[in-house]
Amino acid sequence: MQVYLDHAATTPLRTEARDAWLEASGTVGNASSIHGGGQTARRLLEESRERIAAVLHCDPIELVLTSGGTESINLALKGLWWARAARDAVVLPDGEHHATLDTVEWLRVHEGARIVGVGLDASGRIDPGAFEEALRSPGVAFGTALMAGNESGTINDSTELAAAAAGAAVPLHLDAVAAFGHVPVRFSSLRADAAPASGLVALSVSAHKVGGPVGVGALVVSRTAAVTALLHGGGQQRSLRAGTQDVAGAAAFAVAAELAENEREAEAQRLAALRDELVRGIRAAVPEAELLGDPVHRLAGNAHILFPGAAGESLLFLLDRAGIAVSTGSACQAGVPEPSHVVLAMGRAQADARSVLRFTLGRTSQPSDVDAVVAAIPEAYARASGRS
Numbered sequence: 001m002q003v004y005l006d007h008a009a010t011t012p013l014r015t016e017a018r019d020a021w022l023e024a025s026g027t028v029g030n031a032s033s034i035h036g037g038g039q040t041a042r043r044l045l046e047e048s049r050e051r052i053a054a055v056l057h058c059d060p061i062e063l064v065l066t067s068g069g070t071e072s073i074n075l076a077l078k079g080l081w082w083a084r085a086a087r088d089a090v091v092l093p094d095g096e097h098h099a100t101l102d103t104v105e106w107l108r109v110h111e112g113a114r115i116v117g118v119g120l121d122a123s124g125r126i127d128p129g130a131f132e133e134a135l136r137s138p139g140v141a142f143g144t145a146l147m148a149g150n151e152s153g154t155i156n157d158s159t160e161l162a163a164a165a166a167g168a169a170v171p172l173h174l175d176a177v178a179a180f181g182h183v184p185v186r187f188s189s190l191r192a193d194a195a196p197a198s199g200l201v202a203l204s205v206s207a208h209k210v211g212g213p214v215g216v217g218a219l220v221v222s223r224t225a226a227v228t229a230l231l232h233g234g235g236q237q238r239s240l241r242a243g244t245q246d247v248a249g250a251a252a253f254a255v256a257a258e259l260a261e262n263e264r265e266a267e268a269q270r271l272a273a274l275r276d277e278l279v280r281g282i283r284a285a286v287p288e289a290e291l292l293g294d295p296v297h298r299l300a301g302n303a304h305i306l307f308p309g310a311a312g313e314s315l316l317f318l319l320d321r322a323g324i325a326v327s328t329g330s331a332c333q334a335g336v337p338e339p340s341h342v343v344l345a346m347g348r349a350q351a352d353a354r355s356v357l358r359f360t361l362g363r364t365s366q367p368s369d370v371d372a373v374v375a376a377i378p379e380a381y382a383r384a385s386g387r388s
């Protein structure tokens with residue numbers, strides 16, 4: 001049986017979410033249609049929106065349903081940029097997800113955006129003071145930041161980051177895709193009520209990271225934020241995201257979001273204990289192995305581990321052959337593994353940034369998964385580092 005330790009890439013679809021999707025997809029009617037079938041679809045859609053909004057602590061009207069985290073981030077960043085046309089800079093911390101990096105790069109190339117970078121500390125955290133200083137530099141249209149690192153697992157201090165943006169009177173987007181389901185993601189407690197057009201104004205989440213379907217996500221956009229739409233058409237969703245709405249996807253997302261939130265605290269405890277066991281077992285088998293990221297303020301299921309002298313891709317391949325699915329942070333460019341930009345941002349050398357594996361546990365993870373890794377890692381490491 002496959003040992004699946006890549007829950008941060010995607011976590012298995014929950015049966016309850018699949019059932020909700022199947023049931024909703026059996027009803028006919030466009031949620032924008034006036035007839036009875038359309039109204040039934042509309043009721044289910046709006047009820048699902050309310051349920052997701054309740055989990056995220058935002059108003060239902062603020063929840064824009066999208067095709068996933070990548071679209072949400074594109075809408076937030078391009079939308080905030082176009083709405084603040086007189087500004088010419090974007091605050092971009094190092095180590096962001098590629099959905100953010102590539103969108104900001106697009107803004108740089110096509111819109112002339114200036115990038116104001118913010119470094120990470122050795123544990124992969126954004127320093128709120130440095131973030132605020134960057135936000136206060138002239139001409140900043142918006143700032144963006146990860147709530148928690150999808151690769152390092154390090155949890156940023158979102159309260160401080162949001163306060164920094166409010167203090168600098170700059171709108172902030174938070175990428176909560178990796179954090180959602182693992183730490184509290186509460187829009188209303190992070191937004192700045194005193195100056196609602198700045199501070200936290202937008203937050204991205206994705207259904208398939210919490211056991212919902214792939215291809216469904218949401219962007220919370222505060223009512224007072226100025227965001228220009230990417231998609232134009234039928235005027236749906238405050239004209240922020242036109243197009244016939246995915247009622248079945250929303251219904252499934254609502255079920256998955258509620259279940260993830262209800263079990264969040266208990267799962268965090270269970271997974272942190274399993275994760276600690278995994279790290280202990282790996283370090284006992286491979287003493288050179290080193291846990292990266294914050295040892296305490298990290299996502300419960302995340303173990304981001306440096307294996308000195310071993311190529312991450314080789315380790316991944318060898319573990320895969322042993323029936324264990326994990327991931328590396330490094331992308332492949334034309335078949336050549338690139339160093340992880342996150343590990344580099346943590347101040348590590350190029351060689352280290354090619355020698356990291358990310359193990360991410362989730363709700364289907366069991367002690368037997370940990371045992372399987374601990375049994376397979378000595379040989380995989382010996383072979384990947386050329387010691388056997």
Ligand code: PLP
Nearest residue numbers: 068069070097099150177178206
């Ligand atoms: N942001 C983060 C932090 C992620 O981990 C991911 C997915 O891996 C995304 C954005 C993109 O989300 P999606 O896969 O829903 O497009």
